[in-house]
Amino acid sequence: MSDSVHTVTAMPTTRRPGCPFDPPAELLEARGHGPISRLSFPDGHQGWLVTGYDQVRQVLADPRFSARKELMRHHPQIDYGGMEVPPAAPGEFLLTDEPVHSRYRKPLVRRFTVRRMRLLTERIEQVTAEHLDAMAQAGPPADLVTAFAKPIPSVMICELLGVPYADRGSFQRQVDVFHSGEVGDEELIAAYTGVQTYLAGLVAAKRANPTDDILSELTEGDLTDEELKGVALTLLAAGFDTTANTLALGTFALLRNPEQLAALRADPDLADGAVEELLRYLSVAKTSLRVALVDAEVGGQTIEAGATVVLSVNTANRDPERFTDPNALDVRRSGGGHLAFGHGIHQCLGQQLARVEMRVALPALFARFPTLRLAVPPEEVPLRPETADLYGVRCLPVTWDA
Template identity: 60%
Template sequence: MSNTYYRDEPVSPSLDRAPACPFDPAPEVTALRAEQPIARLAAPEGSPGVWLVTGYGLVRQILADPRFSSRYETHYYPQMGGYLPPAPAGDLTGMDAPQHTRFRKLLAGKFTVRRMNLLTERVTEITRERLDAMERQGPPADLVEVFAQPIPALMICELLGVPYEDREQFQTATRTLSDAVEPEAQYTAFIELGDYLRTLALAKRANPTDDLLSDLATAGDLTDEELGGVAAFLLGAGLDTTANMLALGTFALLRDPAQLAALRDDPGLAAGAVEELLRHLSIAAMGMRGVLEDVELGDRQLKAGDTVIIALNAANRDPAKFSDPDVLDLRRSATGHLAFGHGVHQCLGQQLARVEMRVAFPALLTRFPTLRLAVPAEEVPLRTDPSQIYGVRNLPVTWDRG
């Protein structure tokens, strides 16, 4: 067995991606996966241990082990010099059992494969409407604004039962939340959306309609604060992630003409193509877990109070799990990827995200078979803040008019 697990020198890897390889994990993180799949990170003297885990097997083990906590207050953040504050009400990502179990049970039946597949017709309609609008506008266009962001935003409106008269205002706020560069603008949009969703949730209690938020308002035992929090959680979990997968996935395909042509010419590849794009891009690149008790991980001894940072993007490129992992191959079986996490916190809305992408990617490429970048690839602005879902800020594209 390699003795590289035993190195004690703290490391400070850069999380910056190589400019020429915007779809790949940071080179220093990838190098650590080969040399030290679990490595101690440099932290101020006296701090709890902070570890970076990059190997597929180790990441999967952590995600399935209840000794590694999702509660934010167990996550030590060296830049803050302390632990994070607890999750707001309704934020499932920051909970452990039994609180997480309670919320998960309320929501799980709303996101079954069968129920999400029933939404395929509506996803298809929304996608067609966005493609029609894109065609009327004509080239060039920002694919984020006209296509990638509106599709999941409108589907969230459908799920939560946002009234039609409010949807334009709702989409404007979600665009600001996703795209604004200035933190003040993002914060304002966040407060606006949170207030709106809390008001909407209370309205659903009084006058339920046929939507998920009404189901939760009338069938569960959620307080008003929890109900509004769950609505905000569903918005955050289902909007930014899918929007960035649609935009960054299209960017990746435009940079790989052979793979683009394969999907364009054979829409039947869509289901497998989506899994491979999820694996290859891993837009939720990093996660955190708090160590609740002394535990052996790999060949390292972790102490209660330590924090583990899990590099999902590096794990999904681990050659121990996937052959030629840095190659985008839409015909690959990407079964077992960790883009949606693993274990009890695996993404609840993953089936809806799959439906949206399986419809949207082939529809876009079929409608616009000459789709291409309208600017050099190196000029496409990327979202480089490690705290954000990875993606593009905008994606200028053009095509030949029919």
């Protein structure tokens, strides 16, 4: 290991004033020192922070780095006080390695193909139109998060998994609680317990009376009820929060970059590229964690076995070695290759659904409300804290000429 390795004493938690879309300055500074830095954790553990594109991609694809929950003893912003973290619950496949991971993911892959997700376009258009109609009928101003960004992906993932319509509102509120990063332990536990209880009942109902949905199809396989509950929780929790945050934060970014919004409005063919650029530019799923199972070299440094590695996806997606003028939002940018959906065996299963939802919803929003604008000064838009699992806005007050 090089003696000149850069050290970050604590995981940065604050973005610069006036720069809500850029990673914290300390992260960008760390990347400037090299693609990998030492990172001090609150409990004294000395781990690693990876900020370079090639190096983040390498770790995500390398089986020598584990995603197992029970090995994640060191969160970059939380002191667990020596408390051991339990293994992932059955079915929570994002926090497992092979071969357990494939047992849960393989039955889902064919249900989330590009073709099957594109077949949902008409339904996504219908759901989007319904919510835009409701916004127009209620009149300005509106909170775009609750009126638009959350409901569309929430409706779609709930329909795919067979959550009854009447249950969706309460379910979404509970999931919001344990994604927010802003509640105490007691409220967090209550919300998580409520979701678990609900999903247990839903799995039992699908076994007894299957319907036309993914969860009912999964009951025909060899997964246990506990495994099905964990799979459903993973899909439901991830299936709308990431897209919801990208829709809201992406709208904010486009409103703050009017020349980019004008280009998108003038050329509908830019929509696919604009979606990829917003995913890269915003990177709402900003970090991933891994633990080295053996000594492994990354970015010229030897990461020792047992060390926790924080992968900074948002700085990787701003790496000037990979992207030209990376801190600029450019809807005409050619090529993809971003890491917003991860990489390797844990790459986001629902990425094609998210793409279709964004491809439909964003152009429809700006076509329906051509005078859409912020209803408050941009510095007053409340942002989610860096401690939240996903970055975004708490709400996005907008208005338009009625």
